[in-house]
Amino acid sequence: MEELRKVADDIVNLSIQGATNIAIEGVKAVAAYTQRLPATMSEEDFLKKFADARHIIRETRPTEPAMQNGLTKLRYDVEHHLGTCVGDLQEILRTSSMEYTELLKSTKKRIIEIGADLIQDGYTVMTHCHSSLSSATIIKAFQDGKDIKAISTETRPRYQGRKTALELVGAGIPTTQVVDSAMRWAMRKMNVDMIIIGMDAITSLGTVINKIGSRLLALAAKESDIPLFVSGSLLKFDSDTMIGKRTIIEQRAVEEITKDWPQRPEGLRVLNPAFESVSREYIDGLICESGIFPPEHVSKLVHESYPFIVE
Amino acid sequence: MEELRKVADDIVNLSIQGATNIAIEGVKAVAAYTQRLPATMSEEDFLKKFADARHIIRETRPTEPAMQNGLTKLRYDVEHHLGTCVGDLQEILRTSSMEYTELLKSTKKRIIEIGADLIQDGYTVMTHCHSSLSSATIIKAFQDGKDIKAISTETRPRYQGRKTALELVGAGIPTTQVVDSAMRWAMRKMNVDMIIIGMDAITSLGTVINKIGSRLLALAAKESDIPLFVSGSLLKFDSDTMIGKRTIIEQRAVEEITKDWPQRPEGLRVLNPAFESVSREYIDGLICESGIFPPEHVSKLVHESYPFIVE
Amino acid sequence: MEELRKVADDIVNLSIQGATNIAIEGVKAVAAYTQRLPATMSEEDFLKKFADARHIIRETRPTEPAMQNGLTKLRYDVEHHLGTCVGDLQEILRTSSMEYTELLKSTKKRIIEIGADLIQDGYTVMTHCHSSLSSATIIKAFQDGKDIKAISTETRPRYQGRKTALELVGAGIPTTQVVDSAMRWAMRKMNVDMIIIGMDAITSLGTVINKIGSRLLALAAKESDIPLFVSGSLLKFDSDTMIGKRTIIEQRAVEEITKDWPQRPEGLRVLNPAFESVSREYIDGLICESGIFPPEHVSKLVHESYPFIVE
Amino acid sequence: MEELRKVADDIVNLSIQGATNIAIEGVKAVAAYTQRLPATMSEEDFLKKFADARHIIRETRPTEPAMQNGLTKLRYDVEHHLGTCVGDLQEILRTSSMEYTELLKSTKKRIIEIGADLIQDGYTVMTHCHSSLSSATIIKAFQDGKDIKAISTETRPRYQGRKTALELVGAGIPTTQVVDSAMRWAMRKMNVDMIIIGMDAITSLGTVINKIGSRLLALAAKESDIPLFVSGSLLKFDSDTMIGKRTIIEQRAVEEITKDWPQRPEGLRVLNPAFESVSREYIDGLICESGIFPPEHVSKLVHESYPFIVE
């Protein structure tokens, strides 16, 4: 249980970062924990402890669908094998955990390939914040021999867009960086042909949750009728939204904004939302492991690929 | 001529800042220069030197209408008194220069009063960047006894929004600050009732030129049908736009963006536009010294108040 | 047959009212009629009489999908058991009828729960006309401890909105009522966070048919980007729309409008449409027994839950 | 003073109704009052009493621009003749008052003629509430020999639309009436070619204040790109809006809504706004005594025709 709590702490204090990493480590930690339980305990006790472990990990990030769905997969696989011995359940959990890790990797590869095909020769592609999928997609298109240019926004307050710029320039792509508030200006000035962003979660209404600023990008794209694509795995589907739960927008530490501002007046309220929502009407297509589809399709696609999420 | 050049240099190297200050100092410098010329010189020579002086100041900021229009006023007043002696022209220039300074101040006061009346009790008002007019307007409404709240954006890369926050909090107004990319999120989260921004210039089409990010604010305001007002003096009218000249968007130093980013990759192109345009369809009203009007009216209003700008 | 005709008459003359009640009573009447037939008759005769009975009930309300779909379920269940004796078919019809009644009730409960979860603490929720689902949903959210306010429109000419107001005030919810034409004004004045309306039918294009005035509400919601949800059972799916049939908009008696207007001029034409359509582009989400989804999904959801409607 | 107060009371208690009537009677009452003052009093005293009288009438309807502007005209005419004897001022006020009455009538006639020309043969024209100008315009077009049809809404809670229907049917025009919430349905069903409504006031931004429901009509017109015209005199210009004052939306008695609803629950809040605003972007043209113009022109037109309102 200590090792499990260690992983939980690492997730909370950001030693483990990124939706995919968190999902992998969280799921692995739960599976590993169950391996350490005595195979001689009763199924009931085992299930109880398994549930406790899931709860501990789940609470580290209540709105990280990729991790939530991984934990759901563990439970789902176990529930389909009840009545066998605890040893078998342990084996099943070990396999299930590995399968999920594998899934996260294979879907990523697939999405990059599909997205890269969407980018045409001669295109100027814009992105926002840092999304490993979006960066990799643009880079793959470039490596496929297409003559493309890129624009990246710096993404205050944590400047994840700088990481994007490093990756794109590192790959040899002519890249331009602007401050976030210049996104509309840059889009027009440089005749952007297509926008591609990542996602942190997607709801049953096809609403995408992504880095703060994404809705502004969507508004500007709509104004000039520039296609906006979101790339991300269906494993980021937040199935609770089907039954009325809202995806909570995480508030980050105020210090991220104020740390280099010593004269900040007392009494000033600072809000630092990490994400915002982009409604389906702004999204031309969702690039996922099943292909490219309108975002409103997401629940159907999840149902077909991942019955453990949507039965 | 040396003193004149000194002022010109101060404007170029930003020792003198702010559209109004630049206008006052530039116009004063030209008038002062002409005072120092011998009253005994010929009118022709005097006019020649007067034109040279205007040219030097004008070139420090080719797209700062308040200054351009001040220089135009000097010329206009002189042209209406040709044929008298040089001493008279000097007197006229001294008066004209003082009048312009006075004009800049009185219009400001008037705009603040009108704008403050627009803000209703109970309102949450949003602004962007720092505009001394917008800040003063919000503060006046608050001092008039209205219970209001304010939102300000930080405005990367130079954080002028922090100055706004200092002023508003200093006046006792409950104020919230967010990063620029959170402007749409904050607008909805806090039920903003009205947006008020300043302007750097306004064209004959009623297009407002203002701090980068203003168009994004306008797009978000339009999406939720929140009224957007622009406050500024008609002296910022860019009359060259009537005859097809475009207002040039100033590019600021790249270092403003990259100075705290040592690992900036070589080869990365960084663009740092200072302003962007907001088309008239996004502007509910222009708050100016003549009152509150649709922005498309601007040339008519200028014509009525300032024949030296639009005859 | 007499009893059947009695029910048919009661539906026609509005003694039986409300889509759900009509569905329950109509389906029960057909099933009851078949129970009274001699078990000794031939299957062919039985089916003939069963069809006649369905026809009689169906014609009372050609566009009440919940009833139509109930009759379809009876037929569907019988058709899957042909070749057994008439007694068995009677038993099947009895069960089928009870199942349908049960279905109508259980879906209602489910929709209320999901919808209530969508309503957040602090929300002001607006509705139109009277929808037992919408009222119950708002009340449930309030009973779950959320601090909410409500707005209801009176809904000329039959003032069903008064029933809504009675229910909401009765439950203790701070409620405001306005005339129908003030719906946009109230929406803005009171900072409505969310709109929830019921539905009478939904087509294969995701178009919702609901009380007259609903499209105006949708237009006003769109103008201010306020989310509009429709709550209703998938049993209201009008499957004929899949093959090009239009949902007919019922015209109600003119007297509803003119009864308190003695000086109504002769020759004046009065139209009294009961319903109007709301296209899918205006609907943020459909709250149904399967969860919350974009309205364009409806045929897929019906297919999954009710193969007797869409195979 | 008593007679003056009598008129003031009649306006307050609605014995005098309609913007034009109120303006005529209010202005006449002030002028008449001044006639009764002794011609021997000092100009200062006379002006004081004149101001008191204006104040009493003004306060009966703080937002009835046609009356406010009439009072302004009296003051304006007097101010341009100061320094003559009180008897002369009395004469001036008598003339000024008559001129204003005449103005109200002649502008009306002119607007009707212009508006009628806009209506084409074969048109179906829609209106809302009762506007004597709109009715007269439609009737004139019909009397000019054009084959037209009309639609009128009943306009809860006071059913002014019934008056419209009476007038139109009385003139022989094929007219259809619907409840307010059916306005969009009727517009589409009957292929409306043009909408014409009256106005209670117009602001310096070209925003029209008209009967509640007008904004809904505007939204529906915009959705189907049906031209919406507003007809009204420039004398309804609310000049205070130029300097930041808002036009106040009058709240009418709640009983208008609840009087035929005995079971109205205690605790229900009922709001009964009389008017709402229609922004300039929804108005194709303003039909006024100067002709047909975009509504944003209004301040220029007022300035040209009525310097006593906008100098």
Place this chain on the structure above:
Amino acid sequence: MEELRKVADDIVNLSIQGATNIAIEGVKAVAAYTQRLPATMSEEDFLKKFADARHIIRETRPTEPAMQNGLTKLRYDVEHHLGTCVGDLQEILRTSSMEYTELLKSTKKRIIEIGADLIQDGYTVMTHCHSSLSSATIIKAFQDGKDIKAISTETRPRYQGRKTALELVGAGIPTTQVVDSAMRWAMRKMNVDMIIIGMDAITSLGTVINKIGSRLLALAAKESDIPLFVSGSLLKFDSDTMIGKRTIIEQRAVEEITKDWPQRPEGLRVLNPAFESVSREYIDGLICESGIFPPEHVSKLVHESYPFIVE
């Protein structure tokens, strides 16, 4: 192989025209070719030659989904019977080819029936270019006894709209023809109730590819909120778009445009795109063999009806 190449040539040089004809002839040619192969050859060799034949036909029109999907069906049917003798495979291909021809015909009939039901009595229906489905649908509605009118555009440069006019007038329908650039004018002038166009392909995003000018029609329809329907078989689904491939817009011969223009200046670049895309947001409904659905549903519908296209 010669006969196969003959068909390929006929397709390339337009001796065989029309998406359906091309599909039938191409598929038949491949099937026929395989019938002529010796039944004694090895399965491996047979499959090789079968693949070559498909390749030859496929390349004649890389973006004609109805043909592509027919070839896919042949392959799919063969792949599900591997391991039997070559003679059996030949039989399977013969059957598969006939089935596909049958499918193309039966879907057409079904779509016409559904579409005709959508057209209401009294409607004015507009179409663009020539689509045998759209023409047949309008004619069927007319033959069903509905009183309808039609508008057709001439469709430069090949005037396919004249064929449409001939068919509609031939059927007795009052028909109006205008030049392409008058499509918006005609739509308003004649109060069009509904637009129906065909399609050449549809993508996984629900984007329809149709004759150049279709997007303009869609823009004009949107402006006036006139419903736009696209009728076409799901067999025109371009499944490659699911994985990021773009549908290529065919450029036709420049001579089509310039042949009657002898003075065409040298150096003038002429572009003659045959098609353009209509995004799903402009399409009210897709009329296909499965019924009427939002276009974004297309991949789901294809999956259900044609597993050989989308498994």
Place this chain on the structure above:
Amino acid sequence: MEELRKVADDIVNLSIQGATNIAIEGVKAVAAYTQRLPATMSEEDFLKKFADARHIIRETRPTEPAMQNGLTKLRYDVEHHLGTCVGDLQEILRTSSMEYTELLKSTKKRIIEIGADLIQDGYTVMTHCHSSLSSATIIKAFQDGKDIKAISTETRPRYQGRKTALELVGAGIPTTQVVDSAMRWAMRKMNVDMIIIGMDAITSLGTVINKIGSRLLALAAKESDIPLFVSGSLLKFDSDTMIGKRTIIEQRAVEEITKDWPQRPEGLRVLNPAFESVSREYIDGLICESGIFPPEHVSKLVHESYPFIVE
């Protein structure tokens, strides 16, 4: 009178073409006719004959504002000199006629200069039909040394766009031509930066009447937020629209469309509208002799420059 009728006939049968030419010749013909009258006739008779002459010319083109306004100028100038001898009036008419011709030329030159300044280096400019102003403007920008590209549409049925292409290619500008229905496709494909079209008339609402297809161009421009400018002289203001008269859309001969279509079916109705309207909301700016302004300003600009049109 014969010569006058000759000119009238030449205008009717299109021997005299183009709004400017028609205006020049019509005005000259009336003036010339009055020169030939005996100077000894009475003023009354002279005015009568002058009115007859105007009437004859006016009726040749009831909706050609440039000509109408020229005739108005003649009348206006005469009316301001009544009471002198007929010889003087003849002289005045001669001068007035020459002034108008001069005006038409000088405004043209001015508009071209202003418009050319609007076109930036590197721009791709699109136009529609043939407008001598638009062509000259694009050519001037090119001759000013700017690197620009152009797109022209062919403009069925009379192919005036070919004339445009000839002029642009003749001037050395890289030019692309497409059929009218490809205008949206070309706009996107070639990243058009700006659109410039001419105008035949402009109304008091700022609605521009221009060649059929212009509204489609405007819709496509709006969709992608590409600025659309209209260039034309204020002398094309249709002042009758101020008082409710509609600009009549001329219907051209059907043969223009059908002449190369021998199999045209009997009974087919063909409509050939020459123009259509573009509402002010689609027009970014009007380029006229007064400068660049929002189109809604037009009546104010006409009033300032041409009191004989709008007093």
